[in-house]
Amino acid sequence: MASDPGLGRLQLGLAGAGNVAVCMVVGYGLALLLHAGAQGTVVFMLLSSVVAMIGTNALVDHRIRANAITAAYFPLAMGAGITAGTLLAPSQPASLVGFVVVMFLAVWMRRFGLGYFFYGFMLWNGYFFASFLKTTLPALPAMLVAIIVATAVVLLLSCTVFRRHPRRTLAAVFRSMSARQRGLARACIALLEADPGSPGADRASLAIFRARARATEAALMSDGWAAHAPALPEGWTASTLRARLLELQLGLDRLTLGTRRLAATDAAPAIRAAAVEALGALATPNPARAREAAPALPELASAAPLSVQAAAADLHRGISIVTSVPNRPVLSRTVQENEPQFVPAAGLVLGQLPGIPSVASEVDPRGAAWNPLTRLQFATRQAVQVAVAGTLAILVGSLISGQRYYWAVIAAFVSFAGTGTRFDTTRKSLLRVAGTLGGLVAGVVVARLTNGNLFAALAVIVASIFCGNYLMRISYAYMIFFLTIMLSELYALLGQFSDELLLLRLDETAAGAAVGIAVALLVTPVSTRDTIKVVQGSVLAAVADLLGTLHDRALDPASVSANAVDERVIAADNQLRRLVLVGEPLTRYQIWENRPRAIRRRLTLVANIVATARSLSDAASRLRQPDVELAAEIGKVADLARTAAGATGDGAAPAAVPVLAGEPLDPSARAITQNLPTQAHAALDRLQALLREIT
Structure with a gap:
C-alpha cells in the first residue's frame, strides 16, 4: 500500500493483462472471420496486443470523453506508420531512411501534448511492423481493420472494467499516506536506537529523508486528485482537503525534527525509551496509543537540558498533530461542487505525479556556446537525439545481424522515452540490458517448461504483462525482465525459439543501449x-x-x-x-x-x-x-x-x-x-x- 499510492500500479498491471488477453482473443476471432490464414492470425494477434499495451497506458483518465478523444486517433497514427512502412518496404535503403524519419517524428510530436507521446509510439510501432513483416498493399486494409477493432475493445474496457474511479483512488492514496506515515515512524525509531555517528545512524537518517519525501509525494497526489469533485470527502472542499494535508505535513516535520534533535543529544535512557514507545505506537495501524503516550515525553524532559526539552516538545507536538488529522476521512458517493478557482500544485499525468522529463525540459543542455541544437525545444532536441541514435543503431546492429538489427534500434529508441537527463538515459539503458540478461535466463527455463502447452504459454504471456506493468515504476529492469520472458514464449509459439536467437537479442540490445548512452552524453546532453x-x-x-x-x-x-x-x-x-x-x-x-x-x-x-x-x-x-x-x-x-x-x-x-x-x-x-x-x-x-x- 505504501509503495503504490492510489493503487495505480496494481490497476495498470491488471488493465494491461486484461486488455492484452481480450484483444488477443478478439484478434484471433477476427482473423478467423476474415480467413487470414496462419500467418495472418499471428499478425492480427500481435497487432491487437500492441494496441492493447499502448492503450492501457494512454487511456487511464476517469473521464470517458477524454479517453474516447485520445483513442480516436490510435488507428490514424498506427495506420500512418503501417502505410508508410508498407510503401517503403520493397526498397531496403528507403525503408531504413524511413525508419529514422519515423523515429524523429515519433519523438518530435510529443511537443503537442501527452496524447502525442502515445501517438508517436503508435506511429513507430506501425512502421516497425510493416517493415519487419514485409506487409503488402493487399494485406493493408485487413490490418487497419484489426487496429480499429483492437482500439474499440481497449476503449470499452478502459471505460468500464478498468475505469479509474476518483473516489476510490483518493481513498487508496489516503491509505498509502497512513502506511508511509508508519514507515516514517519506524525509520525514526531506528535512528533513536542507533549509536550516534555509526553507519546504522547514517542509514536510518537516509531512511527518514526518503520516508519523509514519500509522504510528501502522497500528499501532493491527494492534492492533485482533489481537483476532481467526485473524489472529495463528504462535506469537504478541495481547499479544506489541502489544509488538512498541510497540517499533516507540519506534524510530520515536527516528528522528523524532534527525532533528529533527540538522537543528537545525551538524553536520559528513560526519555529515549518513551520516545521509542510513542513512535512504536504511531507505527501501528491504530495510532491512538501514540496520542496517549506522547504527553509523557515533555514531562520526563522537564528537568533535562533545553535541547532535550525542545526535542521532546517537537515529538509531542508532531504526534499530536499526526494523530488528530483525519487522513482517512469518510468519502462521499455523491458528486459535489468543487471550487472553480482551485488549481492543484502538481497536475497529475495519467493519474501520477509528473516525472523527470517535466523537470529536465526546463534546463538548458551543455554546449550552448557552439551547438545551435541546444536552442531547440526539449522535444525537438530529443527527436534529434533519437534520429542520430537510430541511425547509429541501424549501422551497428546490422554489423551484428543483418536480419535482427531492429532490436538495437528498439533499445536506442526507448532510451529516450520518459527520460530527461543524460544520467537518466544512461541508467535506463543499463537497466534494459540487465533486464534483458535476466529475462533471457528465465525465458529459456519457462519456454522449455511450457513447450507444447498453448494455454500455459498464453498464461505466462498474460502474467508477464501484468508483472511488467505493475513493477515498471519501481524499476525499468523489471519490466524488461518480464517483457523478455513474454518474447521467449512468443518465439516458442511461432516455432522460432532458440538459445542462439535470445543471445543475439542480448547482443543487439547491448549495442543499442550503448548507442543511446553515447548519444545522450554527446548530443545536446542535459546534465x-x-x-x-x-x-x-x-x-x-x-x-x-x-x-x-x-x-x-x-x-x-x-x-x-x-x-x-x-x-x-x-x-x-x-x-x-x-x-x-x-x-x-x-x-x-x-x-x-x-x-x-x-x-x-x-x-x-x-x-x-x-x-x-x-x-x-x-x-x-x-x-x-x-x-x-x-x-x-x-x-x-x-x-x-x-x-x-x-x-x-x-x-x-x-x-x-x-x-x-x-x-x-x-x-x-x-x-x-x-x-x-x-x-x-x-x-x-x-x-x-x-x-x-x-x-
Missing part, C-alpha cells in the same frame, strides 16, 4: 547536476514567494486568506518533490558517481528550508493583528531567499551543513512557548541560517 541546480533555485524561489505572502499577511491579516498561504506552501512542497525526484538517484553510489553523501546533504538542507518555511507559515497564518516588526523580519529573509534562488555555483554540496539543521540560532529562541510571534521569530532565525548555508 543532472545542472538540473539539480535549476530545480534547487525553483525551490528557493517558491520559498521566497511564500515569504512574500506571509509578509503581506503579517502587515494586514485580513488581506491574505489562509487558502492563499496554503497554495504557496504546497507549491514549495511540489518544487521540493521535483528536486528529490531528479537528485535522489545520485544519493546512491554509482559507477560514475562517488559523492552521494554530498548530494544527500544538499537535498536534506533544502528539505529543511521548506519544512522551516512551513513552520513559519503555520505561526504567521494564525496572526489576527498586524505585526509590523515581524513583517519586516520576514521581508529580510524573503530577500535572502531570492538571493539564494538566483545564486550560481559549481553544483557542489555546501561546505558544511548544521548537524541539527533547523535548530534555532539564538538560545533564547529555544524556549518552549505558545506565543505566536516568538514561534515565528524562532522559525525565521532557523530559516535565515539555512538560507545562508545553502548560499
